[in-house]
Amino acid sequence: MKLKKENILIVDDDINILELLQRHLQSWNYHTYKAISVKEAVTILRDTHIDLLITDLKMPEIGGFELIKFVSEHYPKLPKLVVTGYPSVQESLTAIKSGVVEYLTKPFTKDELRAAIDKSFTEKTKGESSEIHAERNGGMKDEIKKDNVYGEIIGKSEKINNIIQTIERVKDNKATIFVRGESGTGKELVARAIHYQGKFSRAPFIAVNCGGIPENLLESELFGYTKGAFTGADKERDGFFQAANGGTIFLDEIGNASTSVQSRLLRVLQEKEVVKVGAQKAEKIDVRIIAATNSDLKEMIKKGTFREDLFYRLTVVEIIVAPLRDRKEDISLLVDKFLFKYGIEYKDRFVKISPETLSVLLRYDWPGNIRELENVIQRAVIMCDKVIKIEHLPDSLKFNIEFPKDKLLPLKEIEKRYIQKVLNATDNNKTKAAEILGIDRKTIRQKLLE
The missing domain is CATH 1.10.8.60 (Helicase, Ruva Protein; domain 3)
Known part of the structure; x- marks a missing residue:
């Protein structure tokens, strides 16, 4: 008899229920896959196209609800049918909220199972149709919200409001500011807000990634150089500090600066002047410095890789940008x-x-x-x-299941599980499976019964 195209995965730790469900499904010409644990089920799902999941809820180690959550996010179009011997109102509500189409209580009749499977496939078709309708009617252009926006900073959390309050206090003076936070939190946006929301917004804003410039070039790039200061210096050139004169320079990843650069930077902060590489004469400069890093500068001070006096000069005002998880x-x-x-x-x-x-x-x-x-x-x-x-x-x-470490199993059990895996992969074709395993059909039957 020709099997239908639908593949149904049955998950239950009770072998008798697995066999019963498989017999019923095969009598209706469905192709079936069996798993006695959630871990086995996930392996089958990753290797095989499945059209319907039938699962128990109460299973050892990892339960059916974990499997339902996993399937809902990794295979959202896969309909889910629950069969359980321990029914409860709370469980049924939780299952339905998780996208379960039907909820059967053991024992159930063959007709009840058939009706639940038919309903599952019908609901899947309806769901796909409603998705197409939603997509055709969706996608209208929305105006971007202007509330909770400050410069390029967006947020309504208390942590963002605290940052904005600090910016309001420092934006119109040129106090040195240190911005601390993890990579990707928006430290440069904070620096830009300080500059562009204040009275110096028409002056230059220069952003420098100290980690993105080779160490041997950072000094000359920041402070400029004279003609002949080093090989290739064929003319005098201003650095980023001169370019930012009158405005703001943002030194991102300041922890990457060499000790030589740190010494020069300390002079800028103390004397308000810059000395070009190769020059003897200092130039007066009026620049607000905003520095940032995701490194632990205090730990670097202990190791001797960052100057303690520079750290205290940089942290006149400190702004901490919280990670997104907070x-x-x-x-x-x-x-x-x-x-x-x-x-x-x-x-x-x-x-x-x-x-x-x-x-x-x-x-x-x-x-x-x-x-x-x-x-x-x-x-x-x-x-x-x-x-x-x-x-x-x-x-x-997406939701992922943390499986406990595999137990050490007898060789017979490992052999039995592998035979079952090959049978699943060959659509339960024992002749083909025997060929892959290098044994005969009779041996397959014997090993599965052991």
């Missing part, structure tokens, strides 16, 4: 900003984001901070049509 209430505002930004950049590709997808973004800890969030949104805008859904997010953001 101000998650700002994520939805940042998402709106990036949707608008890339909607314009990719020529009217204004898309929306589903509530389920946004909830995944709110749950994630963002080790790469705002820069990582922007990259994720940019990629999703490119990959989606009208609505960003969970499948448009990288797997690293």
Whole structure:
């Protein structure tokens, strides 16, 4: 008898239930895969196209709810059917909220199982149709929100409000400011806000990435050089400090500066003057210095790689930019900003984001901070049509199951599991499986029964 095209994965730690479900499904011409644990189920899902998941909830080590969460985010279009011998109202509500189509209580009749499977496939078709409808009617252009915006800083969290209050106090004077925070938190945006929101906004703003300039060139790039100061110096040239005269210089990753650069920088702070490389005469300069780093400068001071006197000169006012994981209430505002930004950049590709997808973004800890969030949104805008859904997010953001370490098993059990894996891969074709395993069909049956 010809099998239907649908593949159904059954997950239950009770072998008898697995066999019963498989017999029923095969009698309706479905192709089945069996797993006695969530770990086995995840392996099958990664290796095989599955059209319906049928799972128990109560299983040892990792339960069915973990599997449902995993499937909901990694395989969002896969319908899910729960069968359980321990029913509860709370569990059924949780299962339905997780996207489970039907919830069967053991024991159930063959007809009840058939009806639940039919409903699962019907709901899948309806879901796909509604998605197409939503995409056709979605993607309208939204105006970017102006609330909770200060310069280029966006946020409504207490931590952002504290930064803005500090900026308001320092923006109209030229006190030296030190901005500390992890990579990708927006330290340069803070520096730009200090400059452009204040009365010196018409003066130059020069941003220098000290980590991006080779150590042997940083000194001459910052302070300038005279003709003949070194090989290749065929004319006198001003540095970034001269270019920023009257305005603001932002020294990002200041921890990368050599001891020689640190000494010269200390002189700028103390004497308000710059000496070009190769020159004897100092030039007076009027520059506000904003420095930033994600390094631990106090630890560097202990190791002797950063000058303690320079550290205290740089930290007249210190602004700490919190990581994104500590101000998650700002994520939805940042998402709106990036949707608008890339909607314009990719020529009217204004898309929306589903509530389920946004909830995944709110749950994630963002080790790469705002820069990582922007990259994720940019990629999703490119990959989606009208609505960003969970499948448009990288797997690293989705729910993942932490499996306990494998127990040491008897050789017979390992052999049995591998035979079952080969059978699954060959659509339960024992002749083909025997050929791959290098044994006969009779041996396969014997080893599975052992």
